[in-house]
Amino acid sequence: MADWKTTNTHLRILRDAEGGRYGVIAAIAYNIEQVHGLIKAASTARSPLIIQFFPWAIDVFDGLLIRAAAAAAKNADVPISIHLDHAQSEDLIRRAADLPFDSIMVDMSHNEKEENLRKTAHWVQHCNERQIATEAEPGRIEGGEDGVMDTAGLEACMTTPEEVDEFIATGVDALAPAFGNVHGEYGPQGPRLDFGSFQNIRSSANGRVRLVLHGTNGFEPELMKQCIAAGVSKINVNRLVLDDYYEHLYTSAGKMPHTKLIEEGIDKVVQLTVKWMEICGSAGKV
Incomplete structure (x- = not known):
């Protein structure tokens, strides 16, 4: 293992989570209030945290939001890493690698498998040369989220053990991995995860990489705990920790001073995030 991989905050957080058999919240943030609320939640819960951004945050804020989050994470009293989720544009990955990310998801899953593997290897090397950890998506998870390519028109592909080996290479x-999870919203039937498939994936990984859960919108606590018990270390969340924030914003805008709206919105993020940190077992770990 390269020396920097032993000290990279993101990798250290995930190694500790896998060793401790708990999950770490990896929460999407869209603005500075959410960044602050997530960090405050981590400090309150004494939990590690991963703050994630979709690629649009780099374009819209010209990197400002990422730099602010990285500075806040560095000054926090608990381990916090900054991660870029679903970087699907190669130009965007190049730009992101010059920003203070601890980890970047090199998402070439919209390509056919051989092209996916080739491009993934290239950009993994590019990121590693800058001491940035990487994540990838073997198989193909259905759906799309804000600023992320919607793969609804492409065939969903369950991750196979062979693909795990190919991506580790x-x-x-x-x-x-793709094991029945979807980006965005699940249909009326709710999540239908194939844990048998996941166990085959985990056996193939054999501790060589950390496993990440995408597509948690609408998850109940027991399903989340089941995923963590199955071996997931990084838990990507969006609405699970932001729903109360948006409900407050939509119902209270124009009915109170703007400063109070912001302050109470931050508190909503804190409260809901602490709840999910407790559910995922990371509370009290630092």
């Missing part, structure tokens, strides 16, 4: 540090 690219040098990637974490894998987000």
